[in-house]
Amino acid sequence: MTLIATDTTDDEAGFIKPNYPRNCWWVATTSKQLGREPLALTMLNTKVVLFRKEDGTVAVLEDRCPHRWAPLSSGKVVGDTIQCGYHGFTFDAAGTCVKIPSQAQIPGRCKVRAYTAVDKPPFVWVWMGDPEKIVQGPPADAEWPADPNYSSWSGETLAHGNYMLLKENVLDLTHFGYVHATSFKILDWVGAPTVTVTEDQVSFRQEFKDCNLPPMFAEVTAIGMQRKVNRYNYGSYVSPALNVATLDIEDLNAAPGQRTHFKFRVAHVTTPETPTRFRYLWFGGFDIPNMDPTTLSMCKTLTEVGFAEDKAIIEAVHRNIMEDPRHLDYPEIIVGTDQAAIQARRKLQAQLDKEKSD
Numbered sequence: 001m002t003l004i005a006t007d008t009t010d011d012e013a014g015f016i017k018p019n020y021p022r023n024c025w026w027v028a029t030t031s032k033q034l035g036r037e038p039l040a041l042t043m044l045n046t047k048v049v050l051f052r053k054e055d056g057t058v059a060v061l062e063d064r065c066p067h068r069w070a071p072l073s074s075g076k077v078v079g080d081t082i083q084c085g086y087h088g089f090t091f092d093a094a095g096t097c098v099k100i101p102s103q104a105q106i107p108g109r110c111k112v113r114a115y116t117a118v119d120k121p122p123f124v125w126v127w128m129g130d131p132e133k134i135v136q137g138p139p140a141d142a143e144w145p146a147d148p149n150y151s152s153w154s155g156e157t158l159a160h161g162n163y164m165l166l167k168e169n170v171l172d173l174t175h176f177g178y179v180h181a182t183s184f185k186i187l188d189w190v191g192a193p194t195v196t197v198t199e200d201q202v203s204f205r206q207e208f209k210d211c212n213l214p215p216m217f218a219e220v221t222a223i224g225m226q227r228k229v230n231r232y233n234y235g236s237y238v239s240p241a242l243n244v245a246t247l248d249i250e251d252l253n254a255a256p257g258q259r260t261h262f263k264f265r266v267a268h269v270t271t272p273e274t275p276t277r278f279r280y281l282w283f284g285g286f287d288i289p290n291m292d293p294t295t296l297s298m299c300k301t302l303t304e305v306g307f308a309e310d311k312a313i314i315e316a317v318h319r320n321i322m323e324d325p326r327h328l329d330y331p332e333i334i335v336g337t338d339q340a341a342i343q344a345r346r347k348l349q350a351q352l353d354k355e356k357s358d
Contacts, residue, residue, distance in 0.1 A: 159279075
């Protein structure tokens with residue numbers, strides 16, 4: 001099984017190893033959640049602290065004071081600096097110590113690592129690796145939730161398992177008829193989609209012609225569940241941090257003056273904390289501005305139920321891996337619907353290999 005890379009140090013279990021590239025943009029949090037108060041997070045087995053400077057830009061530092069190793073996040077933001085809550089050592093956004101209250105002299109080694117951050121609503125992105133290797137900004141595919149032409153909703157959860165379990169889950173939607181049979185009620189995704197691979201992404205596409213809409217989509221679009229429509233599902237593995245998915249609805253039987261096309265989109269954001277734990281942040285939305293609050297609430301509630309079902313099955317898979325003495329050596333059967341996931345594994349491994357060789 002190639003889900004887990006084997007080129008770095010062991011996790012606490014002894015056989016699950018880090019498989020996340022550091023030279024990559026990762027989502028720390030949403031733009032709305034980050035303010036002037038220090039925010040402590042774990043990203044790629046690294047404890048970091050985030051805060052906004054007075055001009056609103058984002059600072060990200062290692063969350064460990066080099067004096068007595070207290071977390072900087074337990075202190076406070078002062079101007080454009082963060083002051084340790086233990087002895088008052090103060091660090092600027094570059095990680096340089098600018099003040100030691102008990103003495104005038106500041107040792108040259110008194111500094112913490114700073115990370116490059118970009119606030120690109122709706123997300124705050126952090127580059128956890130070598131800043132010399134940054135060649136472009138965060139992926140534009142994640143910008144649509146900030147588009148006022150969309151009504152969107154979101155959620156976040158902490159899941160136990162390797163983050164690629166979630167990414168592979170959203171690349172093979174044949175699980176809908178089983179995991180989500182009573183929630184999303186999308187029961188017709190039974191065949192393998194068309195898979196395409198580019199230099200940067202892995203994408204899938206499945207077309208459903210002359211079909212009925214599942215309940216949520218029927219209600220939001222006001223098309224109902226009886227009228228036949230065309231449905232086009234497609235999505236992509238954009239990066240280790242991001243998957244996106246889209247559903248286009250084409251209503252060729254709409255009455256004159258009614259909308260004939262609708263778009264539903266989802267952003268799946270994964271941020272590994274360790275090889276066996278990750279944060280999952282998601283956005284869902286329709287290209288319907290100012291959606292009725294009751295309808296929006298219904299969509300959010302249903303999505304929360306559905307994604308909780310995903311979490312439950314992924315954590316069950318993780319428990320099997322952890323508790324079975326064969327661990328990852330258990331035979332893995334690959335079928336046609338796994339092709340997008342397998343190609344995503346290859347993309348990830350190529351990125352890990354490149355990072356190791358650079």
